[in-house]
Amino acid sequence: MRFVEEIVVDDFLPTFRSMLAEALRERGLTQSEVADLLGISQSAVSKYVHGDVERNAVLLDHRGLNELVERLAEGLADGDMSPVQALVETEILIRELEQGxxxxTLHEEAVPELAEHGSEFAVHDPDSKLRTAERTLSSVRRGLQVLENTSGFATLIPAVGSNxxxxxxxxDSVEDVAAVPGRILDVKGRATIPGDPEYGVSEHVATVLLAARTAGSDHLAALNVRYDEDVVSALESAGHTTVEFDPEAGIETAVADALAEVPDADVLYQTGAMGVEPVVYLLGPDAVAVAERTRELL
Structure with missing residues (x-):
């Protein structure tokens, strides 16, 4: 009898740690710094970097794992990501790889009887509330990293700030929405993010997103940027569907009326009113996809 956790310990961890240690060393970190970040000894780092640890060839070639290692190495080396955030993202990938x-697959190879099992087999429940909540927070963190690394994003931030x-x-409530506490602001030409994403800290953008979902949109993420005609035109030219809503009506009513006319819209905008700044709202399947869309505007 062999558990999937043994596959993680015997195959995944040595391969993952060696890949991450190697990537961090390539970015100029010392063995001592790598050891501190990974929570292991310097001698272990030396073994990982010099190939003295057996690595799983299949995992080495896995695209998702390679992408994760590069993202973590970049964030940890630059100081934009904490070891805890890196741990969460790694845990999420492990759970995804465990579930189908x-x-x-490696578990079934080690225990062939699992592949022959007549009923549906799930080594972990990927749909637990805790894991879903962590995946959502991780998505927002990655989206924020995209915004921070997008040259010129600060020029898209409206006077009221972005989120x-x-x-x-x-x-179905603001408490179910992960966002930045406070707002993303343009500080001397640089997008400044005040803190890590949390649940229940966004009011306005969360309200627009929830209103869109109540009106039938299946998008899970939203980002607000400044409005002008060129921004809307650029989004339309990039293939997005835009619709204007009434800034003087209640958000739920205004968004519902707009989406009733254009149900497949993934861009909502309003052109302002007395005391209301004009704003564009980008909608998308996740925070990363929405953040990446800003590059179409620069």
Whole structure:
């Protein structure tokens, strides 16, 4: 009898740690710094970097794992990501690979009887509320990293500030929306993010996102940027569907009326009113996709 956790310990961890240690060393970190970030000894780092640890060839070639390692190495080396954030993102990938992914396949190879099992087999429940909540927070963090690394994004921030938000798939209230506490502001030409994403800290962008979902949109994420005609035109030229809503009506009513006319819209905008700044809202399947769309405007 062999558990999937043993596959993680014996195959995944040595391969993952060696890949991450190697990537961090390539970015100029010392063995001591790598050891501190990974929570392991310097001698272990030396073994990982010099190939003295057996690595799983299949995991080495896994695209998702390679992308994760590069993202973590970049964030940890630059100081834009904490070890805790890196741990959360790694845990999420492990759970995904356990549930019908590569780790599940390796587990079935180690225990052939699992593949022959007549009923549906799930080594972990990927739909637990805790994991879903962590995946959503992780998506917002990655989206914020995209915004920070997008040259010129600060020019898209409206006077009221921007926020990047993503709601839980079954969420229906502001408490179910992960976003930046406060707002993303333009400080001397640089987008400044005041803190890590949390649940229940966005009011306006969360309200627009929830209103869109109530009106039938299946998008889970939203980002607000400044309005002008060129921004809307650029989005339309990039293939997005835009619709204007009334800034003087209640958000839920205004968004519902707009989406009733254009149900497949993924861009909502209003052109302002007395005391109301004109704003564009980008909608998308997740925070990363929405953040990446800003590059179409620069």
């Amino acid at each position: 992914g590569l780790l599940a 990047l938000a993503q709601v839980l798939p079954s969420g």
